[in-house]
Amino acid sequence: MSMQLYFSPGACSFVPHCMLEQSGAAYEPLMLKLHKGEQNSPAFQAINPRAQVPVLLDGDHVVSQIVAIILHLDAKFPEQSFLPTEPLARTQAIETLAWMNNTVHPTFTHIFLPHKYSDQADVQAQLKVFNTQLYTGLLSELQGLLAAAQAGGSDWFAGAHAGPLDAYALTLTRWGSIAGIDPSAYPALWEHVNRFAQEPAVARVIARERLHLNLYTPGQA
Ligand SMILES: N[C@@H](CCC(=O)N[C@@H](CS)C(=O)NCC(=O)O)C(=O)O
Numbered sequence: 001m002s003m004q005l006y007f008s009p010g011a012c013s014f015v016p017h018c019m020l021e022q023s024g025a026a027y028e029p030l031m032l033k034l035h036k037g038e039q040n041s042p043a044f045q046a047i048n049p050r051a052q053v054p055v056l057l058d059g060d061h062v063v064s065q066i067v068a069i070i071l072h073l074d075a076k077f078p079e080q081s082f083l084p085t086e087p088l089a090r091t092q093a094i095e096t097l098a099w100m101n102n103t104v105h106p107t108f109t110h111i112f113l114p115h116k117y118s119d120q121a122d123v124q125a126q127l128k129v130f131n132t133q134l135y136t137g138l139l140s141e142l143q144g145l146l147a148a149a150q151a152g153g154s155d156w157f158a159g160a161h162a163g164p165l166d167a168y169a170l171t172l173t174r175w176g177s178i179a180g181i182d183p184s185a186y187p188a189l190w191e192h193v194n195r196f197a198q199e200p201a202v203a204r205v206i207a208r209e210r211l212h213l214n215l216y217t218p219g220q221a
Helices: 014-023 042-047 066-076 087-112 121-151 164-178 187-197 200-209
Strands: 003-007 028-031 055-058 061-064
Touching (some): 014 164, 061 066, 121 187
Parallel strands (some): 003 028
8 A cells, every 4th residue: 555744854854754664664754844834735734734854654654743654663563673572661661652742742732833822922932932942951851861771772762663753752852953052062862863864764764854963053042
């Protein structure tokens, strides 16, 4: 069955984009420019009424929500060991994934798209400042989770295989640099992100999305 992925450069869709590229399966990447509002077109909203990427089309099936897409691709490509199979390790990986998706990700949305949370300019400005502070703490927590994984003998966030947690960590760290947070302030995390970026399949996705990993400029925060 054919697969297509709606993605936007640098968005959270980077995570399933990497998984598909790592899988070696045939798929069609379909780019949506969020900054041009293409997610709001009637054609895209007919596919995902929530007007968000990522969306995976797998044959006749439409899958949205990053966690669902990750679990779907993990089940579809068991040979990739995207997530651990040992029950406790798998649960812990999904725990970290859920936290990335339901806590770190929306904190950045408050910084990047504050108009989604308030229509008042002064409140939006406060949301940016407050959530940037929160985000610095969350990146420390992310680095702590990496340290715990490495202390347990893992090369990557969820064991011996580079996978979706590493791709999400790259995305969240890169977003921090957009928010004015210097990624080199998190040396172990930053080293990890750069190592993941050098995985051949990941490097191809970075090239396709034309991403710069670090958009931080000193004095910007
Ligand atoms: N809960 C959704 C969040 C997806 C999401 O936030 N997507 C963003 C890009 S990172 C998006 O499409 N934003 C477009 C918009 O909100 O207008 C998921 O896990 O897939």
